[in-house]
Amino acid sequence: MLPSIREAQAYGRTCLADSNSPDVDVQYLLCHVLTCSPTRLLLDAETDLTEQQWQDFKQLITRRQTGEPIAHITGSRGFWSLDLAVNNSTLIPRADTELLVALALPKLQPGMRIIDLGTGTGAIALSIAHERPDITIIASDFHLQAVKLAQQNAQSYRLDHVHFFQASWLSACQPAQFDMVISNPPYIEADDPHLQQGDVRFEPLSALISGPDGLDDIRQIIKQAAICLKPGGWLLIEHGHDQSRAVQQLFSEAGFVQISAHQDFGGNDRVVIAQLTL
Structure with missing residues (x-):
């Protein structure tokens, strides 16, 4: 089962718990994958990601875990x-x-x-x-x-x-x-x-x-x-x-x-x- 936007955010925050700004990092990366504004993350929180979006998001989270800057990602x-x-x-x-x-x-x-x-x-x-x-x-x-x-x-x-x-x-x-x-x-x-x-x-x-x-x-x-x-x-x-x-x-x-x-x-x-x- 694919995660919802809300569940993807929770996953990202857990993975980036050691980051200085996990909430902001997750927001940037998920908005980048979904090509949307932060408002959509709130309004469509229960909408499921597609398989491609979920795989892309996990890949970006992994890159951020290594310390790679958000701007480079x-x-x-x-x-x-x-x-x-x-x-x-x-x-x-x-x-x-x-x-x-x-x-x-x-x-x-x-x-x-x-x-x-x-x-x-x-x-x-x-x-x-x-x-x-x-x-x-x-x-x-x-x-x-x-x-x-x-x-x-x-x-x-x-x-x-x-x-x-x-x-x-x-x-x-x-x-x-x-x-x-x-x-x-x-x-x-x-x-x-x-x-x-x-x-x-x-x-x-x-x-x-x-x-x-x-x-x-x-x-x-x-x-x-x-x-x-x-x-x-x-x-x-x-x-x-x-x-x-x-x-x-x-x-x-x-x-x-x-x-x-x-x-x-x-x-x-x-x-x-x-x-x-x-």
Whole structure:
């Protein structure tokens, strides 16, 4: 006898009892298999799964039991107002990174030219592009597979005003080229024990680690941005929860002003923004 939606949920919760969020995990996976919204799980709780749906669901639950991220299992992750394709060539977009989008949008004016460095899935660039079709957006990544994934996501939403290229940070850019530089770069220390925990075990280390203190890439971006930004241009960088003071000092040493720190939705220091002197 095949299980009902309610029974399948109970099975999944039992299998994932050691997960940090078994209820949420089961909901995501069952909605993915049934191609439905969470509301249907409530309204049709006594409806039986088909044989194929039941086998598919059990397979996904088994993958999650090994610790594989939900986003890799389903192949997508919601970010801002978009649903983005995800694979193991990039970081999985995090909700905290939406803070960069929220801080960038009020500072944008028609005709501005901005660049998203280390774009990964394209989450930041595409979220801004979806809100502001009146600006030019460049998105770059060092890894070609990430560039291809971001392009795929842009095509899904017909965001033709986003332009992609492969490069290491701002190394291929010209002086005074941009009105805004925005980035969520690697910022984890090489020996951080958290690298052996949770979803990050399945993500590329090159997108996570940045030298002994986690600040190597941020140093490089700030130095290059001081050249590639127009006078008065803005730099927005995400960083680790305990790096805000160090990042603010790096901004100051590079000649930035109007430096401010901002907290993520959990109340942790997460982003520093500043303006290049006029």
